[in-house]
Amino acid sequence: MDKEQKAIERLKIASNMSLQYYEQPLIVTTSGGKDSDVCIQLALNAGIPFEVQHNLTTADAPETVYHVRNTFKILENKGIKCSFNYPTYKGKRVTMWTLIPQKLLPPTRLMRYCCSILKEQGGKNRMITTGVRWDESVRRKNTRATYELFANKIENKILLNDNDDTRRLFENCQLKAKRIVNPIIDWTNRDIWDYINSENIPMNPLYSCGFDRVGCIGCPLANTKFRDFEFKKYPKFKQNYIRAFDRMLEQRKIKGKETQWKTGEDVFETWMQRKDVMEGQIKIQEV
Numbered sequence: 001m002d003k004e005q006k007a008i009e010r011l012k013i014a015s016n017m018s019l020q021y022y023e024q025p026l027i028v029t030t031s032g033g034k035d036s037d038v039c040i041q042l043a044l045n046a047g048i049p050f051e052v053q054h055n056l057t058t059a060d061a062p063e064t065v066y067h068v069r070n071t072f073k074i075l076e077n078k079g080i081k082c083s084f085n086y087p088t089y090k091g092k093r094v095t096m097w098t099l100i101p102q103k104l105l106p107p108t109r110l111m112r113y114c115c116s117i118l119k120e121q122g123g124k125n126r127m128i129t130t131g132v133r134w135d136e137s138v139r140r141k142n143t144r145a146t147y148e149l150f151a152n153k154i155e156n157k158i159l160l161n162d163n164d165d166t167r168r169l170f171e172n173c174q175l176k177a178k179r180i181v182n183p184i185i186d187w188t189n190r191d192i193w194d195y196i197n198s199e200n201i202p203m204n205p206l207y208s209c210g211f212d213r214v215g216c217i218g219c220p221l222a223n224t225k226f227r228d229f230e231f232k233k234y235p236k237f238k239q240n241y242i243r244a245f246d247r248m249l250e251q252r253k254i255k256g257k258e259t260q261w262k263t264g265e266d267v268f269e270t271w272m273q274r275k276d277v278m279e280g281q282i283k284i285q286e287v
């Protein structure tokens with residue numbers, strides 16, 4: 001079976017599960033990136049009922065948000081329901097810039113609190129599709145699977161691949177929880193671009209401007225060189241982070257938390273890993 005057919009079969013299984021357990025169609029989530037666009041095209045080609053949702057991280061590039069809006073217009077003309085999820089924290093709407101002062105630390109590779117609040121809140125008690133792929137990182141290779149079931153705590157998640165026995169277990173599990181299908185989990189970057197070209201899928205314009213991945217501007221998971229490139233293109237985002245770090249330092253002072261950072265600029269330089277942790281300063285990743 002070729003990869004497209006395998007992915008379509010996974011989507012059909014997920015669609016049936018979604019209708020059976022949640023009595024609602026499968027949700028295809030989109031970040032505005034190429035993998036999401038491939039998943040949307042696969043869902044169209046599978047002929048299944050589905051909805052599309054985008055989590056507004058508030059730190060995405062404007063081009064990404066426009067691209068999602070344009071994709072939604074095309075899908076809505078086909079009768080597909082599309083919606084934006086606005087992130088909330090402690091019951092209130094939040095942005096990256098209002099979240100950082102509340103969390104008292106910048107987001108880091110080890111403390112990705114922003115992901116769970118800004119990107120992963122949608123699809124509670126529904127079956128969702130994501131464009132996660134093993135090819136993206138060793139971590140994903142070791143921690144992600146074709147089908148995933150989330151109970152209350154993330155560490156209790158159940159991971160299953162295509163094998164029939166385990167899939168039946170997943171299908172028969174009565175637990176009402178968020179279920180995820182990752183239909184392109186085994187696709188390589190090459191597979192993705194081949195499919196985009198063969199299906200003529202309109203892409204986020206950032207891919208033609210030197211971006212090989214699109215996501216939040218300044219994401220701590222990216223390397224410093226790429227983050228520098230992003231902040232050069234989007235200086236306003238750099239200012240937003242520095243202001244958020246200034247407000248974060250004010251909050252630390254109010255709460256009596258020690259810090260050797262004097263300004264938001266200091267925090268930014270440490271966060272970009274250009275400066276070693278300043279003498280006596282709390283190491284970001286250890287707090």
Ligand code: SF4
Binds near residue numbers: 114116216
């Ligand atoms: S900045 Fe990175 S870690 Fe944070 S929400 Fe965006 S993608 Fe996730």
